[in-house]
Amino acid sequence: MRLDLTTPGLLGLPLGWLAAFFVVPIAIVAAYSFDVYSLNPGPHGFALTAWHDFLHSSVYLRLFWKSVKLSLIVSAVVVALAYPVAYYLALSSTKRKYVLLLLLIAPFLTSYLLRVLAWKVILGNEGVLNSFFVWVGLRSPDHPISQLLYSRFAVMLVLVYVWVPFVALPIFVSLESLDRRLLEAACDLGASRRVAFLRVTLPLSLPGVIAAFLFVFIPTVGEFVTPSLVGGTSGYLYGNQIVDLFQTGFPDWETGSVLALFLLLVVAAFTGVFARFLQVRQVA
Amino acid sequence: MEHEGDLLERKLSRDDLLKLAAATGGAGLLAGRTGIADAARAHFAAESGRLQVLDWAGYGNDGGQSMFAAYVKKYPKNKPQFTYMTNEADALAKIHAGLKPDLFRPYAGWVKYFATSGLVQPWTPKLIKNFKHLNPFMIKAGQYNGKQYGIPADWGFDAILYRSDKVKPKSRSWGLLFDDRYRDRIAWYDDPVLPLIVAGLYYRFKDPWNQTDAQLKKSQKLLMAKKPRMIWSSETDMDAAFASGDIWIAWAWPADYWTMKGKKLKVVYMRPKEKPISWVGMFMLLKGSSRPTLAHAYVDAWSSAKSGKWLEDNYGYGHSNTLARPSSSDLLRALQLDNPRAVTLPNAIFDRDVPRRALYAKLWDEVKAS
Numbered sequence: 001m002r003l004d005l006t007t008p009g010l011l012g013l014p015l016g017w018l019a020a021f022f023v024v025p026i027a028i029v030a031a032y033s034f035d036v037y038s039l040n041p042g043p044h045g046f047a048l049t050a051w052h053d054f055l056h057s058s059v060y061l062r063l064f065w066k067s068v069k070l071s072l073i074v075s076a077v078v079v080a081l082a083y084p085v086a087y088y089l090a091l092s093s094t095k096r097k098y099v100l101l102l103l104l105i106a107p108f109l110t111s112y113l114l115r116v117l118a119w120k121v122i123l124g125n126e127g128v129l130n131s132f133f134v135w136v137g138l139r140s141p142d143h144p145i146s147q148l149l150y151s152r153f154a155v156m157l158v159l160v161y162v163w164v165p166f167v168a169l170p171i172f173v174s175l176e177s178l179d180r181r182l183l184e185a186a187c188d189l190g191a192s193r194r195v196a197f198l199r200v201t202l203p204l205s206l207p208g209v210i211a212a213f214l215f216v217f218i219p220t221v222g223e224f225v226t227p228s229l230v231g232g233t234s235g236y237l238y239g240n241q242i243v244d245l246f247q248t249g250f251p252d253w254e255t256g257s258v259l260a261l262f263l264l265l266v267v268a269a270f271t272g273v274f275a276r277f278l279q280v281r282q283v284a
Numbered sequence: 285m286e287h288e289g290d291l292l293e294r295k296l297s298r299d300d301l302l303k304l305a306a307a308t309g310g311a312g313l314l315a316g317r318t319g320i321a322d323a324a325r326a327h328f329a330a331e332s333g334r335l336q337v338l339d340w341a342g343y344g345n346d347g348g349q350s351m352f353a354a355y356v357k358k359y360p361k362n363k364p365q366f367t368y369m370t371n372e373a374d375a376l377a378k379i380h381a382g383l384k385p386d387l388f389r390p391y392a393g394w395v396k397y398f399a400t401s402g403l404v405q406p407w408t409p410k411l412i413k414n415f416k417h418l419n420p421f422m423i424k425a426g427q428y429n430g431k432q433y434g435i436p437a438d439w440g441f442d443a444i445l446y447r448s449d450k451v452k453p454k455s456r457s458w459g460l461l462f463d464d465r466y467r468d469r470i471a472w473y474d475d476p477v478l479p480l481i482v483a484g485l486y487y488r489f490k491d492p493w494n495q496t497d498a499q500l501k502k503s504q505k506l507l508m509a510k511k512p513r514m515i516w517s518s519e520t521d522m523d524a525a526f527a528s529g530d531i532w533i534a535w536a537w538p539a540d541y542w543t544m545k546g547k548k549l550k551v552v553y554m555r556p557k558e559k560p561i562s563w564v565g566m567f568m569l570l571k572g573s574s575r576p577t578l579a580h581a582y583v584d585a586w587s588s589a590k591s592g593k594w595l596e597d598n599y600g601y602g603h604s605n606t607l608a609r610p611s612s613s614d615l616l617r618a619l620q621l622d623n624p625r626a627v628t629l630p631n632a633i634f635d636r637d638v639p640r641r642a643l644y645a646k647l648w649d650e651v652k653a654s
Contacts, residue, residue: 031605039380042514055365057463059650059653059654062653065651081529094400111365120524124528124529124530125529126526126528126529126530127529128530145532146469146513147468150514150525150530151512163450220457229521232513232514232515233511233513233514233515233652234513236515236652236653240652241649241652241653244649244652245649246377247373247374247378248370248371248373248374248474249373249476249645249648249649250373250476250477250641250642250644250645250646251373251376251377252645252646252649253380260457
């Protein structure tokens with residue numbers, strides 16, 4: 001009998017890649033979190049100390065919750081903003097919709113860092129927005145709105161800006177694959193456009209919406225670049241703490257590993273719940 | 285045990301001489317003592333590849349080229365290659381993560397930590413021609429157990445920079461960093477230990493570098509309660525925020541004062557009555573470096589009076605070479621560059637080792653996370 005190597009041949013490379021660059025690094029991080037590996041010389045072995053300290057630290061857990069809340073808000077706002085755009089592009093019969101789609105994702109052609117830094121120019125005390133407020137007489141030059149930059153608001157604003165185009169894509173795909181005859185049927189049966197949207201379009205596009213929500217939530221809950229650039233102290237998030245534990249602060253890789261793994265576990269659980277109950281697989 | 289870095293300490297045996305003579309076609313012997321020295325140098329300097337330097341931003345090929353121009357001229361095939369560090373803890377993390385620089389430049393408070401960490405090896409001062417011109421106090425600060433682990437380079441202060449047209453301090457104190465009136469306009473420096481030390485100075489604790497548990501708790505509470513708008517780890521970010529008017533009061537270094545003066549801002553570099561913290565950059569040689577001779581040559585270039593003057597003129601920091609003098613008499617006065625003990629009391633409190641560094645760092649992390 002001839003051995004069929006097609007499947008293992010096709011899966012071998014991606015699985016090997018995943019094992020080498022995902023599973024093994026996570027195993028190493030886990031080893032640090034249990035003190036199996038340690039930066040500090042001297043005897044060490046399996047210990048749950050770092051996990052125990054983390055789970056009993058109100059500071060870290062509070063910071064985690066702060067990041068989750070911020071990320072949930074950002075994800076919700078991004079989806080709410082991206083949906084109408086995707087809806088228009090998918091359901092309009094304009095021939096230019098792919099050109100418009102290209103325009104939507106045009107910001108991706110520039111550096112992420114550059115886009116974030118540009119917001120500093122806009123939000124600063126002497127930035128575009130504050131200068132405008134002074135010009136129209138809403139604020140005096142000595143009292144600009146200082147909360148615009150180096151704040152939680154700035155982090156949310158920039159994250160929303162960065163993610164909207166990205167999130168519009170899965171929603172667009174979901175809406176474009178919608179069977180238009182269903183909408184026609186709904187109208188024939190007397191449904192208004194609003195009712196047709198709420199009872200046909202929205203439920204059918206929900207897998208795309210959920211996928212889009214996860215696309216934002218998963219990376220933003222561990223985000224550290226944007227908060228470190230525009231967040232100031234009030235925009236300091238869980239991801240920043242992980243970076244500090246590994247690098248900027250005095251190295252504490254045990255605690256840093258615990259924080260990183262905890263984030264991974266929560267995100268995995270969150271994704272699992274969504275996938276199980278909302279059947280994200282339908283998106284495909 | 286012979287030390288790796290102790291190159292000139294090696295005695296040239298008769299065998300060595302013969303080998304060297306053979307290696308150089310007898311040129312060394314024929315040319316006399318100088319020729320032998322050159323041959324020896326060439327022999328020991330058989331080090332290849334680019335010198336790996338872990339340094340602070342602004343001191344590599346991103347603006348600091350004048351500091352090591354003499355080295356590049358002498359060793360054009362071994363030009364330095366830089367990796368940048370944001371602070372000593374960052375450098376430590378990078379080294380732990382597998383980076384293998386030949387040398388790096390932490391500050392004096394870390395000399396003991398690194399000397400006892402097993403990560404570094406002592407220098408051989410005889411290989412550094414300019415060593416004799418370096419400030420004796422700073423040289424001593426680079427020693428541990430009688431060995432020269434740190435070669436002093438730049439020096440300066442941690443103090444407070446503020447906009448004199450916007451800020452009216454209640455007193456000349458570190459308390460300005462905790463002033464609620466300007467909370468939205470204040471920036472602190474992100475360092476694992478220094479903020480707690482400054483809080484300790486503000487409270488006038490006996491030894492802010494070695495606070496008791498109760499003192500640490502009090503310092504941490506102060507920092508949590510007064511956390512400002514910005515905590516900077518990138519000097520460039522802080523300078524940009526200060527220059528744009530987002531920040532009026534900053535924990536800053538002399539270079540920042542110099543930069544803001546250059547931008548024509550009305551600024552004061554305040555020396556708190558509790559005393560500023562002074563520091564000296566210390567070049568350290570990594571254990572296992574495969575280019576120790578090149579590292580010595582690099583540090584020698586940095587240590588020259590010419591490099592020192594350039595540093596003072598362009599960055600506004602002091603330099604450990606006592607012959608270096610800036611062009612500006614203002615800077616000379618401001619930093620007391622002609623005072624060999626400018627970094628010590630009564631002028632400033634010299635940074636030193638923190639015995640419970642990990643605990644300080646953990647408390648500081650909690651401040652940021654709070």
